[in-house]
Amino acid sequence: MKQLIVILLLASNSLYAQKKIAYEDLMQPAVFSLSMVMLHDVVNPPAASRYYAYCTLGAYDIVSQNNNAIVAPSSFIKRYTPVVITTPKTSYDYHIAALYCVYESGRLLLPSGYMLEENEKTFIELLQKHKIKQSVIDSSVAVAKSVAAQIAAWSKQDDYGKLSTRLRYTPLKGDGYWFPTPPSYMEAVEPNWKTVKTLVIDSCNQFVPAPPEKFSKDSGTKFYALAREVYDVSKNPSQEQLNVAGFWDCNPFAVASEGHMMIGFKKISPGGHWMNITAIAAKKAKLDFDKTIQIHAIEAVTLMDAFISCWDEKYRSNRIRPETYINRYIDLKWQPLLQTPPFPEYTSGHSVVSTASAEVLTYLLGDNFSFTDNSEEMFELKPRTFSSFRKAAAEAAISRLYGGIHFRDAIESGQVEGKAIGKFICEKINAAGIKPVIQ
Structure with missing residues (x-):
C-alpha cells in the first residue's frame, strides 16, 4: 500500500x-x-x-x-x-x-x-x-x-x-431478524444512520423498497428457496463468480481467525470504489479541472443519500443474513465466501449505492461508456473492464449473491431503490442546469 x-x-x-x-x-x-x-x-x-x-x-x-x-x-x-x-x-x-x-x-x-x-x-x-x-x-x-x-x-x-447520544442498539428477538455473525460477532453498524439528514433526496424514506420475502423455516417456501440458492451457488462457484465476488468485496474490516488469533484485513468501502471509478471515468473523458471537481462532488453526494436510504430500510426490515439462516436450517458448518458485514441484510447496500451511482454517471457521461476499473489493484485483484456504468453496477449487485452475503430479493430490490434514487438526483441536477458532460 x-x-x-x-x-x-x-x-x-x-x-x-x-x-x-x-x-x-x-x-x-x-x-x-x-x-x-x-x-x-x-x-x-x-x-x-x-x-x-x-x-x-x-x-x-x-x-x-x-x-x-x-x-x-x-x-x-x-x-x-x-x-x-x-x-x-x-x-x-x-x-x-x-x-x-x-x-x-x-x-x-x-x-x-x-x-x-x-x-x-x-x-x-x-x-x-x-x-x-x-x-x-x-x-x-x-x-x-x-x-x-x-x-x-x-x-x-x-x-x-447526535448519533453517539442515542441508545445502544440491541438485536431484535425473533427467528427472522438479524443477529451478529461470526467470526467476530461485531455490533450492528450505524443503526440510527437514517437520522442523518439527506442532501438531495427529500428524506431517508422517500424510496422505501417493496417488503422483503416473508421469513419461513419451511423448505417449501420462497424464503427457503432464496437461502438455498445462496447455498447452492457457494458449493460449486465458477471462477468468474469467485472473481466477481472478490473484486466487489469492499469490506472495510474483515476478520480472519487462526486458532486463538484474529487478524483484520482492511479494504476500501463501496463508496471509495465508486469514487475511484468516477476518477477513472473523468480522466478517460478528458474532463477539464472544473468538471472533474463537479462530477466527483455529485457522485459523493449521491453516495451519501443512497446510504441513508438503504440504512433506513435495513433497520426497518431488520432481516436475517444468509449465513445465520443457512447455519440454523441447512448446514451448520457452512461459511460464505465473503465475510458477512455487521448489519441487517435487506436491502443490499452495494446494490443500492452502485445502481444509484451508475444512473448519475450515465446521465453525466453517457451510456455505453466503457472503462477499466483498477480500484482493487492495491489488494492484488486484477482490473475488470466494463462496457457501461450500469453493467458495472449490475456486477457489483450480483457479487453479493456469489459472495454468500445477500439473498436475491435484497439485491433486486436494492437495484430498484438505487435506480429511483439515481434518477431523482439526475432530475434535480438537470433542473438546476447541470447538463450531460458528454452529449
Missing part, C-alpha cells in the same frame, strides 16, 4: 514538470488520500460516504464561484449554504484552493485527519517546485482553509453528531 502511495505522489510530481500543471489529474490522488485515511481508521461504509461528500463540496463551491458555467451546489442541495470567499479572485488560484480544500476538509473531518498534513505539505512543495508565486500559494491555501472550516461547521447541521 505504501508503495502505491509513493507511486501516486511521484506521478503527481511528474505533472508539475510539465509547462502547464494538469490540475485535473491531481483530483484522484487527493481523493485517494482520503480513502487511505479512512482505510486506516476503519471507517464504515455509510460514514465514508458522508466524508467523501463534505470533503468534495468545498472544492466544488470554490470552482463554481470562479466559473459561472459550473452550476453551484446550492442549486440542487436543499440545505446547502454557499461558502463565503472574501479574497479577490485575482489574488489566488482557485485550482490550488480547491485541491487543497479536499485535503484540509479531510484533515478537519476525519478521525485521523492529521495524517493528511503530510499530503498538504507535499502538495505545497510541488507547487513551489513548479515556481508558483509564494504569495499566490499562501492566498490560495488561506481560501482553502477558510472554505474547509465553513464546510466542517455546516456539516454539523446534519445531526451526525
Whole structure:
C-alpha cells in the first residue's frame, strides 16, 4: 500500500514538470488520500460516504464561484449554504484552493485527519517546485482553509453528531431478524444512520423498497428457496463468480481467525470504489479541472443519500443474513465466501449505492461508456473492464449473491431503490442546469 502511495505522489510530481500543471489529474490522488485515511481508521461504509461528500463540496463551491458555467451546489442541495470567499479572485488560484480544500476538509473531518498534513505539505512543495508565486500559494491555501472550516461547521447541521447520544442498539428477538455473525460477532453498524439528514433526496424514506420475502423455516417456501440458492451457488462457484465476488468485496474490516488469533484485513468501502471509478471515468473523458471537481462532488453526494436510504430500510426490515439462516436450517458448518458485514441484510447496500451511482454517471457521461476499473489493484485483484456504468453496477449487485452475503430479493430490490434514487438526483441536477458532460 505504501508503495502505491509513493507511486501516486511521484506521478503527481511528474505533472508539475510539465509547462502547464494538469490540475485535473491531481483530483484522484487527493481523493485517494482520503480513502487511505479512512482505510486506516476503519471507517464504515455509510460514514465514508458522508466524508467523501463534505470533503468534495468545498472544492466544488470554490470552482463554481470562479466559473459561472459550473452550476453551484446550492442549486440542487436543499440545505446547502454557499461558502463565503472574501479574497479577490485575482489574488489566488482557485485550482490550488480547491485541491487543497479536499485535503484540509479531510484533515478537519476525519478521525485521523492529521495524517493528511503530510499530503498538504507535499502538495505545497510541488507547487513551489513548479515556481508558483509564494504569495499566490499562501492566498490560495488561506481560501482553502477558510472554505474547509465553513464546510466542517455546516456539516454539523446534519445531526451526525447526535448519533453517539442515542441508545445502544440491541438485536431484535425473533427467528427472522438479524443477529451478529461470526467470526467476530461485531455490533450492528450505524443503526440510527437514517437520522442523518439527506442532501438531495427529500428524506431517508422517500424510496422505501417493496417488503422483503416473508421469513419461513419451511423448505417449501420462497424464503427457503432464496437461502438455498445462496447455498447452492457457494458449493460449486465458477471462477468468474469467485472473481466477481472478490473484486466487489469492499469490506472495510474483515476478520480472519487462526486458532486463538484474529487478524483484520482492511479494504476500501463501496463508496471509495465508486469514487475511484468516477476518477477513472473523468480522466478517460478528458474532463477539464472544473468538471472533474463537479462530477466527483455529485457522485459523493449521491453516495451519501443512497446510504441513508438503504440504512433506513435495513433497520426497518431488520432481516436475517444468509449465513445465520443457512447455519440454523441447512448446514451448520457452512461459511460464505465473503465475510458477512455487521448489519441487517435487506436491502443490499452495494446494490443500492452502485445502481444509484451508475444512473448519475450515465446521465453525466453517457451510456455505453466503457472503462477499466483498477480500484482493487492495491489488494492484488486484477482490473475488470466494463462496457457501461450500469453493467458495472449490475456486477457489483450480483457479487453479493456469489459472495454468500445477500439473498436475491435484497439485491433486486436494492437495484430498484438505487435506480429511483439515481434518477431523482439526475432530475434535480438537470433542473438546476447541470447538463450531460458528454452529449
